[in-house]
Amino acid sequence: MTTLRIAGGRYLTPEMVVETGDVLVDRGTGKIISVGEVEDGEETLDATGCVVMPGLVNAHTHAAMTLLRGYADDEPLESWLREHVWPAEAQLTAEDIRAGTDLALCEMIRSGTTAFCDMYFEEPAVAAAVEEAGLRALLGHGIVTVGKDEEGVAAELEEGLGFAREYRNASTEESVEGESWVRTACMPHSLTTVAEDAIEECVAAAKDLDVPIHYHANETEGEVEPIVSERGIRPLEYADDRGLLGDRALLAHGVHLDDREISLLAERGTGVVHCPASNMKLASGMAPIQDLLDAGVTVGLGTDGAASNNDLDLFDELRDAAMVGKVAADDASAVAAPDVLEMATRGGAELLGFDSGRIEPGRSADLAVVDFSASHLTPVHDLVSHLVYAARGSDVRHTICNGEVLMRDRELTTLDEDAIRTEAQKRAMGLAKRAESG
Amino acid sequence: MTTLRIAGGRYLTPEMVVETGDVLVDRGTGKIISVGEVEDGEETLDATGCVVMPGLVNAHTHAAMTLLRGYADDEPLESWLREHVWPAEAQLTAEDIRAGTDLALCEMIRSGTTAFCDMYFEEPAVAAAVEEAGLRALLGHGIVTVGKDEEGVAAELEEGLGFAREYRNASTEESVEGESWVRTACMPHSLTTVAEDAIEECVAAAKDLDVPIHYHANETEGEVEPIVSERGIRPLEYADDRGLLGDRALLAHGVHLDDREISLLAERGTGVVHCPASNMKLASGMAPIQDLLDAGVTVGLGTDGAASNNDLDLFDELRDAAMVGKVAADDASAVAAPDVLEMATRGGAELLGFDSGRIEPGRSADLAVVDFSASHLTPVHDLVSHLVYAARGSDVRHTICNGEVLMRDRELTTLDEDAIRTEAQKRAMGLAKRAESG
Numbered sequence: 001m002t003t004l005r006i007a008g009g010r011y012l013t014p015e016m017v018v019e020t021g022d023v024l025v026d027r028g029t030g031k032i033i034s035v036g037e038v039e040d041g042e043e044t045l046d047a048t049g050c051v052v053m054p055g056l057v058n059a060h061t062h063a064a065m066t067l068l069r070g071y072a073d074d075e076p077l078e079s080w081l082r083e084h085v086w087p088a089e090a091q092l093t094a095e096d097i098r099a100g101t102d103l104a105l106c107e108m109i110r111s112g113t114t115a116f117c118d119m120y121f122e123e124p125a126v127a128a129a130v131e132e133a134g135l136r137a138l139l140g141h142g143i144v145t146v147g148k149d150e151e152g153v154a155a156e157l158e159e160g161l162g163f164a165r166e167y168r169n170a171s172t173e174e175s176v177e178g179e180s181w182v183r184t185a186c187m188p189h190s191l192t193t194v195a196e197d198a199i200e201e202c203v204a205a206a207k208d209l210d211v212p213i214h215y216h217a218n219e220t221e222g223e224v225e226p227i228v229s230e231r232g233i234r235p236l237e238y239a240d241d242r243g244l245l246g247d248r249a250l251l252a253h254g255v256h257l258d259d260r261e262i263s264l265l266a267e268r269g270t271g272v273v274h275c276p277a278s279n280m281k282l283a284s285g286m287a288p289i290q291d292l293l294d295a296g297v298t299v300g301l302g303t304d305g306a307a308s309n310n311d312l313d314l315f316d317e318l319r320d321a322a323m324v325g326k327v328a329a330d331d332a333s334a335v336a337a338p339d340v341l342e343m344a345t346r347g348g349a350e351l352l353g354f355d356s357g358r359i360e361p362g363r364s365a366d367l368a369v370v371d372f373s374a375s376h377l378t379p380v381h382d383l384v385s386h387l388v389y390a391a392r393g394s395d396v397r398h399t400i401c402n403g404e405v406l407m408r409d410r411e412l413t414t415l416d417e418d419a420i421r422t423e424a425q426k427r428a429m430g431l432a433k434r435a436e437s438g
Numbered sequence: 439m440t441t442l443r444i445a446g447g448r449y450l451t452p453e454m455v456v457e458t459g460d461v462l463v464d465r466g467t468g469k470i471i472s473v474g475e476v477e478d479g480e481e482t483l484d485a486t487g488c489v490v491m492p493g494l495v496n497a498h499t500h501a502a503m504t505l506l507r508g509y510a511d512d513e514p515l516e517s518w519l520r521e522h523v524w525p526a527e528a529q530l531t532a533e534d535i536r537a538g539t540d541l542a543l544c545e546m547i548r549s550g551t552t553a554f555c556d557m558y559f560e561e562p563a564v565a566a567a568v569e570e571a572g573l574r575a576l577l578g579h580g581i582v583t584v585g586k587d588e589e590g591v592a593a594e595l596e597e598g599l600g601f602a603r604e605y606r607n608a609s610t611e612e613s614v615e616g617e618s619w620v621r622t623a624c625m626p627h628s629l630t631t632v633a634e635d636a637i638e639e640c641v642a643a644a645k646d647l648d649v650p651i652h653y654h655a656n657e658t659e660g661e662v663e664p665i666v667s668e669r670g671i672r673p674l675e676y677a678d679d680r681g682l683l684g685d686r687a688l689l690a691h692g693v694h695l696d697d698r699e700i701s702l703l704a705e706r707g708t709g710v711v712h713c714p715a716s717n718m719k720l721a722s723g724m725a726p727i728q729d730l731l732d733a734g735v736t737v738g739l740g741t742d743g744a745a746s747n748n749d750l751d752l753f754d755e756l757r758d759a760a761m762v763g764k765v766a767a768d769d770a771s772a773v774a775a776p777d778v779l780e781m782a783t784r785g786g787a788e789l790l791g792f793d794s795g796r797i798e799p800g801r802s803a804d805l806a807v808v809d810f811s812a813s814h815l816t817p818v819h820d821l822v823s824h825l826v827y828a829a830r831g832s833d834v835r836h837t838i839c840n841g842e843v844l845m846r847d848r849e850l851t852t853l854d855e856d857a858i859r860t861e862a863q864k865r866a867m868g869l870a871k872r873a874e875s876g
Contacts, residue, residue, distance in 0.1 A: 066816075070828065280765045283765055310827035313814060326720075326721040331721055375855060376751060381866065382508045382509070386748070389719075392751075421811075
């Protein structure tokens with residue numbers, strides 16, 4: 001057993017208070033041993049002038065979309081999807097997905113993210129990338145049935161549910177130790193892109209495999225309207241009828257929700273992943289986050305894909321969530337800094353089913369060490385405020401996941417960033433070329 | 439005459455296109471000599487892998503409010519001002535203002551800002567700080583008459599207009615060369631905090647001194663309503679009646695504007711400084727930026743003070759302006775990246791009356807050199823998109839103002855940042871203590 005002492009700084013408690021003290025980590029089990037006044041470690045990681053916080057959880061993304069970062073900005077949503085993003089995605093190979101995911105992993109580790117939830121294609125390539133990088137992830141194939149014939153739907157379900165079955169490693173805390181940190185979920189893409197009976201198959205498979213279920217819902221008005229007009233009920237009432245709500249379900253976006261839907265989410269224990277930057281950039285709207293918090297819904301934060309963000313730095317989402325939450329609520333006291341910080345740590349970890357997100361003995365040692373020796377983080381009246389409103393990904397000095405140091409003094413330890421950047425650039429250019437001629 | 443060649447990279451043209459080439463600067467005059475294929479310089483600044491862009495212009499801030507960064511977040515606007523910010527500001531000394539401004543200058547140089555507009559108190563201390571740092575600034579004392587007796591109003595006007603008179607250096611391009619880069623403006627605080635006759639005195643003084651006039655307007659609903667109910671006209675109709683509109687006028691915020699007011703701004707040539715982060719954080723609302731652009735109004739970008747932001751990194755405002763502009767317009771194609779970049783460079787420079795904001799021969803050499811060798815700026819489909827949506831202040835490698843290198847390879851050359859941070863921390867703690875006991 002090797003122990004690592006993160007020493008000389010301060011740390012964020014589960015009560016969202018910053019205390020002076022160290023964090024001692026067991027690198028064998030990947031767990032936190034003690035916090036505050038701790039024993040010496042066999043190894044030391046300097047945290048002088050820093051705040052140790054739980055590693056951030058990016059609870060909704062499409063990692064390999066880094067290849068499409070800045071590919072088609074400032075387009076109306078429909079033409080963005082139909083003329084640019086979908087044609088490009090149709091050209092993606094497993095090698096492209098691997099290259100884009102590797103790039104996303106570099107960016108996430110650099111900005112203090114230690115766990116993420118990915119919905120995309122070619123997920124075995126994503127799983128391999130995650131294992132090599134050493135992050136924690138909940139992965140799933142985004143199952144789409146719209147536009148497919150019977151055979152196509154069967155193949156899509158087999159690919160999506162097959163991945164969840166094959167890569168499902170463990171869903172209980174005990175069996176995670178020393179194993180892969182990849183877990184799987186069933187991920188029907190959305191309420192409008194997956195047929196009713198295919199949704200039911202996904203729900204049954206998730207139950208059978210004992211894995212979470214993740215999907216897009218109520219992101220745009222244009223997604224709500226057809227369900228209301230066709231079925232005479234709100235989308236989340238439809239979701240509830242199909243078994244898509246429940247305490248293992250997490251939906252992305254939830255921008256357009258009425259009071260009944262918010263109550264349903266609270267009653268069923270279903271989580272919402274808030275993606276404020278993507279919702280602004282695609283003009284989808286502003287999610288009623290304070291209402292969700294008031295109702296007791298667990299909220300996580302996500303970047304969504306890099307094409308609608310355009311980065312994977314969750315410190316941006318911390319700031320965006322607080323700011324857009326206030327405008328949406330017409331109240332400067334809404335969606336306060338500690339609530340936002342909780343979404344990005346404990347909230348996301350709970351939704352993904354990981355035992356991280358809180359700095360306390362026995363929890364997974366998934367940590368970000370944020371350096372406060374910068375002008376934009378001076379003076380210090382309130383460290384929690386600074387983490388939300390003033391810090392950025394580039395202030396993260398070290399990133400630790402499962403007790404392993406993935407970034408030390410801004411240097412990545414598990415990934416060859418230069419090679420990954422070169423490969424991503426090459427693959428992105430090839431992809432754009434094929435999409436334009438295809 | 440010394441020449442400086444910024445070599446090996448690319449540069450942003452006034453047409454918002456990125457070209458490969460160098461920028462040659464005359465350090466004697468502080469002007470750009472040539473761009474693209476240029477002659478050798480006596481000195482060289484490496485820009486390999488970088489994009490040289492015009493230095494950013496922070497067109498509305500209260501620089502010394504860095505001392506109140508994170509001091510009272512997540513409070514409703516009224517109690518934020520009355521119970522926290524105003525009591526703290528009442529305790530500010532000239533030494534505090536100097537310390538807070540020095541800190542702001544470090545932060546601005548670090549994030550590629552080369553010019554700013556400051557409305558605050560003790561402006562001679564701000565002018566001294568600006569001269570030492572080597573930035574360009576338009577400075578003014580924020581004149582407030584509300585709550586003051588006749589004598590108090592006279593003293594306030596004397597201080598505010600006296601500063602504009604005394605520190606007014608030059609307002610024509612010819613006479614700026616080799617002189618101070620500090621200019622002044624008359625700055626009546628807002629339409630609701632300055633009495634009608636005092637506004638008229640400010641307007642007359644601005645005309646007499648041939649300086650701009652700058653004020654807050656239409657920031658919140660609560661600021662619009664009293665003018666409408668008392669006078670039966672919209673705030674900018676009132677402003678127009680008092681002579682506050684015109685092509686030397688720039689107003690901050692302009693969140694709540696009706697069509698008539700937008701037309702008035704366009705007709706009079708009055709500029710608007712958009713402060714998207716502050717407007718979100720204080721739940722003031724979302725400014726109709728696409729409507730202003732469509733009407734032909736010159737728009738600049740500002741951070742506002744650090745207490746309502748909480749940083750002075752204009753790269754955040756670039757992203758915020760594009761994103762919130764889309765939500766406000768309910769259109770993902772609104773407030774596009776090149777428009778936003780223009781606001782933060784040429785737009786702001788024009789509003790402040792500086793000859794910068796464009797990289798072309800003869801213009802002031804106020805430049806930010808942005809390093810693109812980072813994962814979050816990979817791959818490159820569109821460099822302009824990356825400058826707006828993905829780059830952050832920490833990607834700025836060098837900052838140049840008036841031909842002088844103020845930051846080289848992330849090291850400040852004119853300011854002692856460690857000493858400034860220590861002093862700011864000390865003064866901020868003293869200020870908070872006095873405000874709480876005062």
